[in-house]
Amino acid sequence: MRSISFLAGCVAAVSSFASAELNQSKPLLSKQLLPSTFSPPQVFKNNNLVKNINLDKGYSRETINVIIENIDAKPQSEYYLPFETSLISKIGGLEVRDKKAAEKGIFKIEVVGFDTERSVVESSWEAP
Amino acid sequence: MLSALFPVPSQLAQTDKQYLQYTFSAYTASAYLTEKQRTKVKTPNSDVPDYTSLPSELNDEQKADPQKQGATLTYGLYNNVPAGAQQPVSVRYEFTKPVTHATLLERDVEVSHWGGNLAAEERYWLVNQGAGLKNHFSRVEWQKQSYMNPPTFALKGLNLPLHPGAVDPYFTDDIGNVSTSKFRPGKKEALLELKPRYPVFGTWKYSFRVGWNADLSSYLRKLSAGETYALKVPFLEGPRAGEGISYGRVNLRVILPEGATNVKFSTDVPIVDNSTSLHRTFMDTLGRTTLSLTAINLVDEFRDRDLVVTYDYPWTAGYRKPVVITLGIFAVFAAAWVMGSIDTSIGKNKRA
Numbered sequence: 001m002r003s004i005s006f007l008a009g010c011v012a013a014v015s016s017f018a019s020a021e022l023n024q025s026k027p028l029l030s031k032q033l034l035p036s037t038f039s040p041p042q043v044f045k046n047n048n049l050v051k052n053i054n055l056d057k058g059y060s061r062e063t064i065n066v067i068i069e070n071i072d073a074k075p076q077s078e079y080y081l082p083f084e085t086s087l088i089s090k091i092g093g094l095e096v097r098d099k100k101a102a103e104k105g106i107f108k109i110e111v112v113g114f115d116t117e118r119s120v121v122e123s124s125w126e127a128p
Numbered sequence: 129m130l131s132a133l134f135p136v137p138s139q140l141a142q143t144d145k146q147y148l149q150y151t152f153s154a155y156t157a158s159a160y161l162t163e164k165q166r167t168k169v170k171t172p173n174s175d176v177p178d179y180t181s182l183p184s185e186l187n188d189e190q191k192a193d194p195q196k197q198g199a200t201l202t203y204g205l206y207n208n209v210p211a212g213a214q215q216p217v218s219v220r221y222e223f224t225k226p227v228t229h230a231t232l233l234e235r236d237v238e239v240s241h242w243g244g245n246l247a248a249e250e251r252y253w254l255v256n257q258g259a260g261l262k263n264h265f266s267r268v269e270w271q272k273q274s275y276m277n278p279p280t281f282a283l284k285g286l287n288l289p290l291h292p293g294a295v296d297p298y299f300t301d302d303i304g305n306v307s308t309s310k311f312r313p314g315k316k317e318a319l320l321e322l323k324p325r326y327p328v329f330g331t332w333k334y335s336f337r338v339g340w341n342a343d344l345s346s347y348l349r350k351l352s353a354g355e356t357y358a359l360k361v362p363f364l365e366g367p368r369a370g371e372g373i374s375y376g377r378v379n380l381r382v383i384l385p386e387g388a389t390n391v392k393f394s395t396d397v398p399i400v401d402n403s404t405s406l407h408r409t410f411m412d413t414l415g416r417t418t419l420s421l422t423a424i425n426l427v428d429e430f431r432d433r434d435l436v437v438t439y440d441y442p443w444t445a446g447y448r449k450p451v452v453i454t455l456g457i458f459a460v461f462a463a464a465w466v467m468g469s470i471d472t473s474i475g476k477n478k479r480a
Binding site (some may be wrong): 040042044045046047048049050051052053054056057058059060061062064066080081082083084087089090091092093094115122 | 129130132133148150152156157158159160161162163165166167168169170171172211212219221223225226227229257370371372373374389393397398425426427429430
């Protein structure tokens with residue numbers, strides 16, 4: 001079975017991309033975005049995806065459980081997660097972790113503060 | 129997702145139920161082909177008067193779309209959805225609770241080695257993003273229903289669970305001390321119960337500040353190597369509420385003692401900006417080393433996340449202030465003595 005089920009990775013080093021200082025007096029309320037011409041390479045296939053939207057609180061909380069499969073020949077380390085440009089400024093904390101080693105991930109966070117399974121994704125592109 | 133829930137209708141009478149609308153895509157946005165997918169929506173209760181129904185041809189199981197079960201709506205199953213596909217749907221559900229949002233939270237944590245004290249102060253700019261009032265606010269109606277304690281979309285109070293050992297809390301706003309607060313110190317947590325001056329209905333705002341002191345020894349540790357200290361404080365100590373609280377922008381300042389150098393920090397809260405500067409206040413010689421961190425779009429789930437700050441603080445830096453003040457006072461005495469011995473009398477001294 002070649003299916004790699006890592007719910008991980010996906011980092012698109014964004015903050016270093018657009019480092020130009022914006023000259024505005026109002027403090028920034030949105031994060032930096034990738035250029036809109038960027039399109040992620042089609043190297044993955046989502047086998048099974050369940051999105052849970054929890055509206056119990058005064059904000060919506062979305063959880064995406066996905067099993068992804070690498071359909072490319074080479075091993076991959078980046079998985080992109082798109083958001084609409086109008087939504088990206090409203091995204092709160094975004095966290096990705098390996099579901100099979102969730103305890104491991106949480107355990108690691110407590111000790112080190114960072115871990116490799118989890119990363120904050122700040123990728124965005126326009127839907128075609 | 130913050131600030132994405134909208135009250136429909138946007139204006140309500142004082143005792144009405146509040147309904148929120150949320151718009152999302154039934155197809156999960158993905159950069160890749162998705163073979164099978166479902167979208168489940170969980171609402172706080174089963175009172176969901178409106179939701180978008182999709183034609184059952186889209187559905188792979190040819191059933192009515194969505195399926196409603198109690199407080200859960202399920203869209204799907206969808207097969208082979210191409211990358212970037214969207215299917216906007218909306219759901220409108222009952223949420224007779226305040227939609228509390230802090231547009232800005234300024235949080236200061238001040239470390240004092242001499243006093244063995246950790247002082248925290250938080251300044252909130254709150255807004256209720258729920259529905260506004262259709263008519264005037266009726267105090268009679270409010271007082272009448274306050275004994276029954278029904279669900280309301282106004283923000284009535286906030287509970288701040290502080291760490292055990294927190295003392296001297298205060299709760300003030302622009303006018304002054306707000307007396308409608310209770311403080312319950314406890315072994316597990318010290319609960320600070322705040323009541324704003326007025327019930328904060330939708331679109332209303334309230335800004336206030338709270339602060340407290342704590343014993344430094346439970347937060348600060350001296351590392352065995354050299355004169356390095358490690359400080360571990362919660363990144364966010366905001367109110368805890370069942371309906372949740374979101375923060376548009378959080379500015380956290382950790383004010384370290386004067387002379388602290390080599391400041392490093394680590395936290396797993398997503399930070400957008402950090403800087404180290406000097407904070408000058410009374411009787412300071414150099415200014416206190418201050419670490420400023422900025423985070424945007426946080427929710428109250430980040431309450432348990434810690435911030436660890438390490439810094440070097442040589443013992444000589446702790447004595448700088450008393451030595452400088454002592455020398456200053458001696459300088460004043462010396463100057464007074466020198467000036468007192470100057471002869472300012474008019475006319476020449478008569479010498480015999």
